[in-house]
Amino acid sequence: MTARTVAILLGTDLNAQNGARVREAEEGSGGKLQLCYRRWGGSPEGDGVDHQKENRGVTRRRWGGSPEGEGVDHQKEMGWITRRRWGGSPEGEGVDHQKEMGWITRRRRGGSPEGEQRGHQKGGQILRVCTALSCLLGVKIKIHNIRAGRSTPGLRPQHLSGLQMICDLCDGCLEEAKVGSTEIYFTPGKINGGNHVADTKTAGSVSLLMQVSIPCVLFAASPSQLILRGGTNAEMAPQIDYTLQVCKPIMEKFGFHFDCDVKMRGYYPKGGGEVKVKLSPIKWITPIDMTERGTITKIHGRAFVAGVLPIKLANEMSSAAIRCIRKEMRDIYVNIQPLQEPKDKAFGNGNGIIIVAETSTGCILAGSALGKRGVSADRVGLEAAEMLLMNLRHGGCVDQYLQDQIIIFMALAKGVSRVRTGPLTLHTQTAIHFAEMLTKAKFTVNKINDQESGSERCIIECEGIGMTNPSI
Structure with a gap:
């Protein structure tokens, strides 16, 4: 495997109006892959340099033309890529821009460069996804602008x-890592x-x-x-x-x-x-197929208190949650056990609730909430119940909090995985983006709009890379 370094620049505002540029350059015997978040129409976040003039970045470009406001033909002068045949070189240009200028040329068919005008989650999740994949794939990474803003x-x-x-875990080398490092x-x-x-x-x-x-x-x-x-x-x-x-x-x-x-x-x-x-x-990860939700067979949970908090709070959370669920699902028995955590098994004070729904096809979805100062126990129970009901209404096979957690396994699996979900979360979109970028696994997301309920469902499909464990 050719050695390469992946550099990721995290921006302060990654909402849908922002873009991402990915570039790749040859460095000695290896390549360097860099993702740079950029405000649409501006320079990289946190950077006061005018990159259009400094010849280090493109902000906006007319399709097939030079950057707006610039009279220079950058296709000839600097080799910037404007249009590209699928898998080929820029139209009319004989220059290998991957080597000359380092910009990645993968492009969605008929679409914008990867990441352009799309928001991504920032901070902790990107760190988790990218460092785990770095460890697994043996790819060096450099992450900039961590939790900026x-x-x-x-x-x-x-x-x-x-x-x-x-x-x-991998006898790796971690540099510049301390609390506060960006x-x-x-x-x-x-x-x-x-x-x-x-x-x-x-x-x-x-x-x-x-x-x-x-x-x-x-x-x-x-x-x-x-x-x-x-x-x-x-x-x-x-x-x-x-x-x-x-x-x-x-x-x-x-x-x-x-x-x-x-x-x-x-x-x-x-x-x-x-x-x-x-x-x-x-040896390898087996692909999964979770596209049939089935019928709900069981709803159960636990409402807990720990430390000095009274069991009364657990009873109130449980009762409020059960009342809420029964208004919408009268035929399902709901069992939420109130309990006090043993003193020798809990450090500090806390309270919370989790409610789990199981289906006839083996799907498991949940809603949960934690107590906070100034929030009544009833309100905590209702929050968890409403979250569960929301996850059940969309008809997906996984809930909103499991979506992004399975993406890495789908990318690494040996074969094609398919999972039906509700609307994609920003965490899931981010996990897919970086899993594709680092592993080259192929994800597709098909949206299905339910006319009756008005809800959106998605089928996430991934052809995994079939990673194998050389030690087994």
Whole structure:
């Protein structure tokens, strides 16, 4: 495999009006792939240089012409690509612009350059997707402008612990990585099994640590044990209950199994939770087909309190959620157990709820919520119930929070995977974009509009790259 470095520049505003440019240049014996987010009609975010004049970037271009406002013929002077036959060179130009100027020339048929005028999720998710794929594919990466525009830009402790774990998994080299860093360099090595520890030292999510590490250790040389410390039930991340009851059984449809033991639960703001994951490597990932939702056979869940919070709150969350669901689904028995976490199994105070629906075809969808100061227990229960009902109405086989988590497995699988979902989330669009860019897997998304319900469904199809484990 030819060595290459992938450089990713994260922008501060990646909404739909922004564009992305991808460029590729030869560097010695290897190539360099760089993704640069750019405001539509402007220079790269955070950069005050006029790249049109400096000859380092194109902002807007009339189709087939030079940049607006420029009198220079850049096709001849600088080799900028304007139009390209599918898989060929720019029309009328004999120059190999990939070598001369480094711009990638892959283009959707009849469409704009990849990423152009499309928004992508930024920050933590891109770090997880790209570092995991870097580790698996043996590709060096450089990520710029991390969490730019945030009140606290750069890496947070939970991001850093995930990066350090991946580095440890493969005996890699991680440079410039510290809390607050806005740029990192990662050079992967060979993926090893054995014991690995990651500690956010905060309430950073252990479920997100699992997301980034599990795909990697599937291709290790020997079995792995991961000790993950942080928050088990944290905001802006899957609760550990969701990971166990929804993610785990669906992930295992890809042909692998893992054990996950919750040793201690930890909550915001201190964390203190600990999860132990055991997993054996596999030869390859099996593709999945989840396109038939079937009928709902079971709805169950747990409403919990921990620490000094009274069991009354768990009862109120459970009751409110059950009332909400029964208004819409009268024929299904709903069982949400209120419970108090054992004192020796929970660190700190917290409360929350998860509700899971299972179907006749093996689909699992959920809704969940965590308690917050100033929010009533009833409101927490209603939030989880409404989320579940929303995920059931669209008729998809996975819920909105599982969509993006299965993309990496689809990209690596040996064969074609197909999954029916509701409307694509921004996280899913981002995961697909970077999985395609790094693995060259082929994704297609077919949208289906349901006239009766007015909801949008999608079929995500991917021809995986069939990655195999050389150690097995």
